[in-house]
Structure formats: structure tokens, C-alpha cells
Amino acid sequence: MKRLLIALAALACIAAASDPSERLADPAQEARARALFKEVRCLICQNEAIDDSTADFAKDVRLVIREQIAAGRSDVQVKDFLTDRYGEYVLFRPSLSGANLALWTAPFLVLLIGGVLLMMRLRNRATPEALSPEEEAALARLTRTDDA
Amino acid sequence: MIAELGAFCLILAFVLSIAQIALSGAGANRPVLAGAGEGAAFGAMAMVGLAFAALIHAFVTSDFSVSNVAANSHTAKPLLYRVAGAWGNHEGSMVLWCLALTAFGSAIAAFGRDLPRDLKARTLAVQGALGVLFLGYTVFASNPLERIIAPPVEGASLNPLLQDPALAIHPPMLYLGYVGFSVVFSLAVAALIGGRIDAAWARWVRPWTLAAWSFLTVGITLGSFWAYYELGWGGWWFWDPVENASFMPWLMGAALLHSAVVTEKRGALPGWTLFLALAAFTFSMLGAFLVRSGVLTSVHAFAVDPTRGLLLLGILGLASGAGFALFAWRAPSLTPGGLFAPVSRESAIVVNNIVLTAAATAVLFGTLWPLICEALDLPTPSVGPPFFNLVFNPIMALGLLILPFGPMLAWKRGDALGAAQRLWIAALIAVGAGFLALMLVSPRKALASAGLALGFWLIAGAVVEITDRVRAFRVPMAETLRRLGGLPRGAWGSSLAHAGVGVFILGACFETSWKLELAEIMAPGRSVTLGGYELTLDKVGVVDGPNYLAERATLTVRKGGRTVCEALPERRFYPAGGQTTQEVAICYRGLDQVYVTLGERRALPNGDPGWLVRGYFNPWVQLIFIGPMLMALGGAISLSDRRLRLGVGRRSKEAAA
Amino acid sequence: MSAFWAQFLFWSFAVALSLAAALAVLARARQSADVSSEDPGVTVHRRQLAEIDELVSRGLLAPEEQAQARAEAGRRLLTSAEQAPAAIRTGGKPLALIAAVGAPVLAVALYLAIGSPGMADSPMDGRIALWREADPASLSPPQIAAVLSEVAKDKPNDPELLRMLAAARIQANDPFGAANALRRAVSLRPNDPALLSALGEAFVAVSGGEIAADARRAFADANRLDPKAASPRYYLAQAAIADGRKAEGLVGLKGLLADLPADDPNRANLASEIARLEGGGQEEDMSGAIQGMVDGLAARLEAEPDDPEGWARLVRAYTVLGDTARRDAALARARNLFKDRPDVLRTLETASERPQ
Missing domain, CATH: 2.60.98 (Tick-borne Encephalitis virus Glycoprotein; domain 1)
Structure with missing residues (x-):
């Protein structure tokens, strides 16, 4: 374990697996482009990000994004450009507005409701009584028939 | 002739399932009819098995007069993939689904000796009804043994991505999991009809849940491994609709495993356990529908067909609609059962259930949201990995953080301080490992290091739980060993499964962050x-x-x-x-x-x-696949616990008497 | 086996299976007739009660919790014992019998309605055996190819057979299979220009008319071994033209035309092809007409823009014409028009992809 950690520590971060013919010269810009690629859908593929796809569409969009990043535009600007061109469907992360709020909040709402229900269940509790003599007798009868 | 006999067997199985509904339904208090219903269940399984064998025979001999073979095989295909081709397509996979469904029906008939007569008969009647729905769909809307009068000389080959050993065994495992929850569903509906929902019922639900969940775990892992090495870009989980479709019943099954324990041990939460039992199979059917209807695009989906999708949606609506309607009718009469304190094993399990349900909600919403938006004429967004990373991951992390406390707490009223004292060493290991990772692994990543700490916390927590149970280092060695031997298999199983979650987290964090x-x-x-x-x-x-x-x-x-x-x-x-x-x-x-x-x-x-x-x-990518296998192994070990096999206990007592 | 016997055999098996199913129902019914009265629910609860003592004795439950746990488990046992199991009734044999007999009858009726009774299997081996017996003239090219590949399995080292197989596969529209067979044949007889040339042609067919590197290598080898052979010369000339060396290619084609015998049926085609390449005029006329139609479509869409299919067609047309500037303009407009409709957007994207 320790050996492995040290071995890993010795490594520098290696160039990404992007196509060498497409790569930007500036590593920082390239890293930003790669991060964006993971959030952009390849519209003609089956549920793939353009980062993973070999389709022409993905290649074209990668090129456009790299051009825009090289031209100094921010991530937000690039995303706006993409949604203007292809609609919201092109981004893998739904916007935090409008109807999508229901999507973002529903799981946390379940957490909240569950928590409230648990509190209510815990609050109205009574101490359980010990077995009454009659119950003890009935129980003894039931367990005895078993041994017989 | 063999192909036609297969077609006949499939129809006979369908008719036997109808008979099974009638016989078992009427057999709740008539032993003769209950027995006849069990016979029909055995018959249905045998007939679907023969039909499936006939289909495989047609694939092996490249009999292109069978439409399914002509569409999905090729003479040049290696033997293994010709065999696997029988279930690598829509129609054939439905036969496999039906085979699993009828096999589980037979399993109830054969191994359900400890079930009350009426519960068993009603369960078989419900299972028969599910059989009628799915076999009816297979026979009339998606029959793989349909014939072609003028067969083509060569078949249209199978998708080469599917020519893979992992994919040959992945669907059978997945289906055993998906369909295993049908038994749980049937038990729930039967109990709702009979009106007796108590600790004993939960005890009968547990082994079936364990089996289905373990199969599903193996199936999902194999599917993930296939995607990892076949799609060729090193990813192993894509939050793809089809993956999500199998993940939702898995989450529900995991919740059910735990809540059923509470109902069994304390008689508490019967309504919730019932709800989960219905929900798990509902999600299984939803998965079957999503994969086959083509409403969602996915790398795993079969060829699309809207009509069939609509039929499957109808089956889903009918089956779970009936189940939940019954539930709504009976739920008010359910007693809340045993009481427990805020700090107790029960509370911990309830929190686990809330977290798993919230996580399943995230997956459900994330998967269906584009569809919902399209139906409501709203702009359609894509819901992909960034959403799940932001919503699913923190919710699960919260649940996993408190996981090790659960097994350390006593039923009814736990000792939080005591549990914390016993877990300090695990916490120390976790924090230490996380700190080491932060210092030593380059590049430095705080969140990923915290993820590693969480993984070690779960593994160390599981180890502490076992050592605590056997009082290691506190009593003489011999005593510890005696306790170790006496530890129920259920305890080993749950600790192993929890450690498996930790192993998976380690692999997932390390691979994702430092590859x-x-x-x-x-x-x-x-x-x-x-x-x-x-x-x-x-x-x-x-x-x-x-x-x-x-x-x-x-x-x-x-x-x-x-x-x-x-x-x-x-x-x-x-x-x-x-x-x-x-x-x-x-x-x-x-x-x-x-x-x-x-x-x-x-x-x-x-x-x-x-x-x-x-x-x-x-780095550490093997752990991603080893972790879930440990979980499934834990499930299998728990399943072998003698406490889940009541008959054995009774027989040994009889032998002693 | 005669049709009658096939039918007889099929129905015998069907009846046997039906009998087996009926028997399964009846046998299990008979087996279950005797009943024990113990309620398993009570047993479970009684065991739970017993387990508490066991847990205490093994030190897994604190003694102070024993009383409470016992009270709870005890009450559950009492409740479950109170719920008397439903009265067990005898009888039901007639219904079991009706089901056992009725199910197979219903199955046979359904099968007659939707199945293909008595239709024989037709496994590939059997069909190939039939075709081997048959008159080759009555067979279709894929059938001949299937027969020959079966024969070639027994004689894998016969280049002549492989050549015939390849020819049959070309006829059967399986150029890849043909190339496969020819590659084996060439490895057996590497210095046969006819085989090499056929291999090159198969490669061309595989890649849909393009003369790629593999094909060029085969044709070059064939040409080296037999400089007179027509096919390699023709394709090498075409390859030169495709590379932009039009003059060199034309020289090659003209030389080939001069060498072809006067009665060769390919002469006329070759001559007209040379004429077309030299003139190059006809093509422009054609593209002018296409351009006119595309402009018409564009004008119509300006007037009536709500036509997703029309836009897809326009984009595809510009793509095919290689007019990227107009394609992008049309694409941008259409995307804007249909930005809420992912299905249309997808069609548009596909239309703008370069044809494969």
C-alpha cells in the first residue's frame, strides 16, 4: 500500500487521451476543454459524451469548443453558445432553473420527508409493558405443546 | 420438428400458468388444489425450459427457418455466441425472462415447505398471473419460434459488441436478479390478500430477497465489466438509462433486505417492507420496459419497437397497479409494530432506507426526466453523469458515513457513545489513510482522498464489528475462537457485504481520480x-x-x-x-x-x-469489480444461514426427540 | 422421412409432453392431500422466542434486555397463535382433473391457431446436403456459395476450389467472404496473377468501389507477374486517376483499349469512359441541373420554413455537393427553428455528416 502510494506520487500527470491531432498547445486550456467535453452530449450517438465518441459530430463539436477556448472564452460562454446552437439537450447537466428544479430537489425532498416521518414515528412512543400473568400462562402453554 | 415442439411447449407453459392461477387461487384452503397448482408451476417451468432448449438448438444448427435465428445469427459465428445469441435479442431474452419467472414459481413450490399453506398457494397464484402476462406477451407478441416459409441462406449477424463471453452470461444473471424480485412481489400481494403481515412474513421474504439481490449484483457487475473492456474508453459506469434500469431495483432490493430484518426481528415497519417488496419488482419490470421500448437511447438497448413497448408498459401498469392498489387498501389496517429509540439499530436501518430511497429517486428522476419533459412539452434537457455525481454521490456518501454504526447499535435502544468508542480505531484508520492519500498521491486531490477515507472507514468498520462480536483482545484467545465459530453466517454475510461496499468505493475513487x-x-x-x-x-x-x-x-x-x-x-x-x-x-x-x-x-x-x-x-480498478462480488458473496453466505432455513431446525429437533 | 411420419412423430411427442404436464398436476395434487396441522407462522415466532435465550447464553444479548425482548417476541407468538389458520377443506379433485385435462387441450387448440404444425426443422447442414444433391443450375448464387464453402472445408488447400468459391461469393454479394477465400488461395499459390487480380477486385468490392491500399498492392503484384492482364491495368489506371494523376491514368486506359481484342465486349464501355474523362463536360451539365433543384428547395423553405424534412434534405444536398458554407448556414437556421425538437436536430446532424 505504502509502496504503491509512493510509486504513484512519483508520477506526473500525463497527457490526456485526446486525439493528438486535435490537442491544444496550452495544457491548461486543453484540460478545460477535456472537462467540458465530458459534459457535452454527442447528439447523434447513443448516450455518449463527445469526449468518448469517434463520430464526426463529436469531432466537429470538440473542434469548435477548442477554438472557442483558444479564443479566450469562458466555460459559461462556451456552454451558452452550445445551447443556443443545439438546445438544452446537448448538455449532460440540466440547468438549475425552471422545471428542472423539480429534478434537482426531488431526491433531497425524499430525504427530508423520510427524516420527518422517522421523527414522528420516534416521538409518539409508549413504554412497552412487561408480560401479564395471563399472557405468561398462555405462552407457557404454547411452548409446552412444542416440547411434548 | 424440434422448433415446432418448442413453440408448442411455450403455449403449453402459457396455458399451465392460467391453470396455476385457478388452482392455486382456489387452493388457499384446499390442499388438493394447492398441490395441483404446484404441479402446474413445475409443468410450466419444464415447458419453458424445453422451449428455450429448442430455441438454442435452432441457433446452434443455424435453422434459419426460425425467424429469430435468421434475424440474429450467422453461420460464421463461433458456437458459444450462437448459443448466447438465443438470449442476445428481444424475443429470446423474453423466453429467458419467462424461464426465470417460472423457475422461481417452481422454487416456491419446491422449497416453500415452511410457508403457511394459504400464503404459499396465493403466492403461487400471483406468480402464475405474472407468468400469464409475460408468457402471453412472448407467445402472442414476441414469439421467437415463429417460422419463415422460405428461409434465407444466411442469417443477419448479431451486433459484434455482443459477441463477448461476459455478455453471454451477464443477461442470465441479471434476469435471475430482476425476476427473483417477482417472488418477493408475489409474497407481498399474497400477504395483502390474506391480511396476515407480521414478523413471520418478513422472515419468509428475506431469503428470496437475498437471492435476487445477490444475482442482480453479479449481473450488474458483469455488465459493467463488459462495458469497461468492450466499449474501449476505459469507463465502467455511464449512468446510462439501461444501467440505471438495473440499478433501481438493486437499490430498492438493498433497502428491502434491511427493512425486512427490522420487520422480522421487531415486527416493526411492516407497511414499509411491503411497499419495498412491491417497488423492487416494479422497478425490475420498468427496467424490462425501458430496455425494450426504445423510449430511451442507450448503448445497451435492444432493437426498438414502440408497439411492444406499449404492451410491456401495459403489463407493468397492470401488475404493479394491482399490487399498489391492494396495498393502499390494506395499509391503514397494518399495525406499526415494535417501538424503538432514536439511537438504535432500527433507526440506523430506517436512515439507511431513507438514503437508499432518495438515491433511487435520484436515479429514477434522472432517467425519466427527459421523457417527462418531452411529454409535458418542456424543453428537453439531457441528464448525464454530472447530475448524478452532484446528487446521487453525496446522498450515498451520507448513508455510507453512518453505515458502520448500524451493526454496532443494539436493537430498540442503542448506545451511541459505546458504538463510537468501539469504532474509534476504524475512524483512526480511515482518517489516517485519507491523510496519507492527500499527502502522498500526486496530484493532490482532497475530495478523492476523502472518498478513500470513506472506503477504509467501511472496511475497518466491518472488521471492528466482527472483532467486537467475538470480543477479540478482551477475552482469552480460546474464548474468541469459540465465539468466532459460533458467529451466525448472517453476521459474516452482512460484514462481508459492507466491507465489499468499502472495497468498491476505494476502487471507484482511486480509478476515477488518478487514472x-x-x-x-x-x-x-x-x-x-x-x-x-x-x-x-x-x-x-x-x-x-x-x-x-x-x-x-x-x-x-x-x-x-x-x-x-x-x-x-x-x-x-x-x-x-x-x-x-x-x-x-x-x-x-x-x-x-x-x-x-x-x-x-x-x-x-x-x-x-x-x-x-x-x-x-x-490504478486499483480491480477493486471496482471485486467489491460488488464481495457484496454478492456476503448475500450468498447470509442465505446459507441456518436461521433462514427453518425446516432444518425443525427436522433436527424432530431427530433429537 | 415421409410427411406423414413427421406429423405422426411430432404429435406423438406433443401428446407425450401434454400427458407429462397433466401427470405433474395430478401427482402433486395427490401428494398434497394429506395435511399436517402445524402453522409455520407460529413456528417462526416460537423459534424467535427460543433464539432470545440462545443469544443470551452466547453472550450476544445483554441479560437486562432479555425480559423486554421476551415480552415482545412472546406477544407476537400469542397474536399469531390467536389467528387460527383458515379451515382446511377437502375436495377439489374435479377442478384439478378439469385443469389437468383442459390445459393440454387448450394448448393444442391455441397451437393449431398460431403455430406451424408439423413444419420440419431446416438446419444449415441438412440444407447444404440437399443443395449438393440438386442440379447446380437450379440453385441461387448464395446457395452455390454455401455448398462450395462446405466442400472447401474438406479440401482447404485447393486454390482452384477457393477461386470458384470466391466467384460464387461475389455472385452472392458477399465480397468480404470472396476476399477471404482469395487471400487463402493467394497464400497457397502466391505467383498466380489471375488470383491476385481477382483478390484486388474483391477488395474493391469490399470497399464499395474505392481502390484502397490492399487492392493496389494486389493489382501491382498481378501486373508485375503478367503485365498484359487487363484487369490490373484497368484498376491501376483508375487508382492513378483517383489520386489526381489523370494524365497518367488516361495513358494507361488508352493503352489497355489498344491491346483489347476487337471483339472484346468491354471495349465499348472502356471507350466511352475514356471519352467522358477527356471531355468532362457532361458531369457539369448534370451538376447544374442538381444545383437548380437545390436552389428551388432553398427558396421554398425560405417561404415555408416549417418543414423539418425539407431542411434535412437541403442540408444533405449541400453536404453531398460539398458546399460547406451553405450547408452550415442552412444547418444553423434549421437548428434555430427546431431547437426544441431533439429528433429533428438528430436528423439534421445525420444529414450533415459526410456520407460514409
């Missing part, structure tokens, strides 16, 4: 470095496959000048469908893997031929 990638155009003789490894392209040759033509690269992987393995990635061309695929080469290095793919041919600047080679160093 290294490279892509280089290489000519033979060139070398590149990837992490501590040096990859040299020795040559690229042409290989003749049985139904493809491939370029195969030979790369030598060296570390410190020493050869550690030879990687042979391929780029295959399947002419029958015109597809190109990549065959990944993986070098196993302990827990790590060096993963190499061969891309297209590209000329180098000087005009020499070169190839685009992609390499990935995936």
Missing part, C-alpha cells in the same frame, strides 16, 4: 511512457477472424526496463454489419491495469504508416 491516459500516433518501434510503464509498439499485423478481419498490434509493456506483459489490442471490422470495433488489451498488474486500445491507421508526418494507440493506467 492516467495517453493517446499517441505510433509507428512500429516507437515507445511512449504511461505512468511508470513504457509501451513499445512492436508490430501491427492482419488477423483473419471467423467473421471479421482485424488489425492486431503487438505492444510490449515494460516497467523499469523489465518486460511485464505483452498487449495485443485489435481493431476489428465485421463486414456482415459493416461495424468496426476495438478489442482492448488489458495487462493485470495487481490491483491496477494497463489498458491499451488500437485506433485507426494514420500517416506520420514523414509519411510512414502509424496507428493511433490509446493507453490508460487504471
